[in-house]
Amino acid sequence: QVQLQESGPGLVKPSETLSLTCTVSGVSMRSYYWSWIRQAPGKGLEWIGDVYYDGITNYNPSLKSRVTISLDTSRNQISLKLSPVTAADTADYYCANTLGIDIGGFDFWGQGALVTVSS
Amino acid sequence: DIQMTQSPSTLSASIGDRVTITCRASQSISSWLAWYQQKPGKAPKVLIHKASSLESGVPSRFSGSGSGTEFTLTISSLQPDDFATYYCQQYTSYPLTFGGGTKVEVK
Numbered sequence: 001q002v003q004l005q006e007s008g009p010g011l012v013k014p015s016e017t018l019s020l021t022c023t024v025s026g027v028s029m030r031s032y033y034w035s036w037i038r039q040a041p042g043k044g045l046e047w048i049g050d051v052y053y054d055g056i057t058n059y060n061p062s063l064k065s066r067v068t069i070s071l072d073t074s075r076n077q078i079s080l081k082l083s084p085v086t087a088a089d090t091a092d093y094y095c096a097n098t099l100g101i102d103i104g105g106f107d108f109w110g111q112g113a114l115v116t117v118s119s
Numbered sequence: 120d121i122q123m124t125q126s127p128s129t130l131s132a133s134i135g136d137r138v139t140i141t142c143r144a145s146q147s148i149s150s151w152l153a154w155y156q157q158k159p160g161k162a163p164k165v166l167i168h169k170a171s172s173l174e175s176g177v178p179s180r181f182s183g184s185g186s187g188t189e190f191t192l193t194i195s196s197l198q199p200d201d202f203a204t205y206y207c208q209q210y211t212s213y214p215l216t217f218g219g220g221t222k223v224e225v226k
Contacts, residue, residue, distance in 0.1 A: 047215040060214040105153025109162035
């Protein structure tokens with residue numbers, strides 16, 4: 001059974017760094033792209049970026065200057081760092097996997113982690 | 120970036136209704152389109168990939184069609200479990216982009 005589980009602080013101060021981890025079980029990390037997607041309260045879905053199992057990353061240009069996505073295959077984890085944050089970064093953050101461009105959409109999703117940016 | 124535009128943004132319908140949601144891409148995406156269903160407080164769930172291929176376990180009342188720039192998601196007979204928000208998403212080029220969503224609500 002494939003499971004993705006996001007974890008990390010639920011409250012981050014403005015100008016600081018948002019850090020989240022996604023732990024994967026039930027599937028090999030190889031051959032998949034691992035994405036972070038966010039959803040502001042009451043809003044739509046925004047793709048943040050992804051990382052392939054070889055470590056190659058792709059980022060949304062709108063966030064590229066502030067985002068780092070990496071993976072640790074030994075721990076079956078994907079991490080997200082976003083810095084510096086503002087109130088506009090308050091959102092549910094999801095990790096999800098896909099086979100890649102021109103292959104597939106997001107097959108499996110984590111339950112999401114709500115991160116609030118507030119002092 | 121490829122812009123994905125969904126219509127309508129909200130749709131009011133009754134049990135048994137046939138429901139159609141449209142998604143338009145700002146440039147051709149061939150058939151590289153997925154549809155998702157999201158319920159409040161839950162992660163999206165994929166319904167259809169490659170524009171018209173139903174995911175395993177998804178009821179056959181859901182269907183997708185289209186190619187190029189215009190796509191539709193149809194629910195042939197709306198059921199109580201189908202009241203949710205639906206999103207389209209293109210996966211032919213980066214950045215991956217979603218439509219703005221269509222909320223299907225009780226009429």
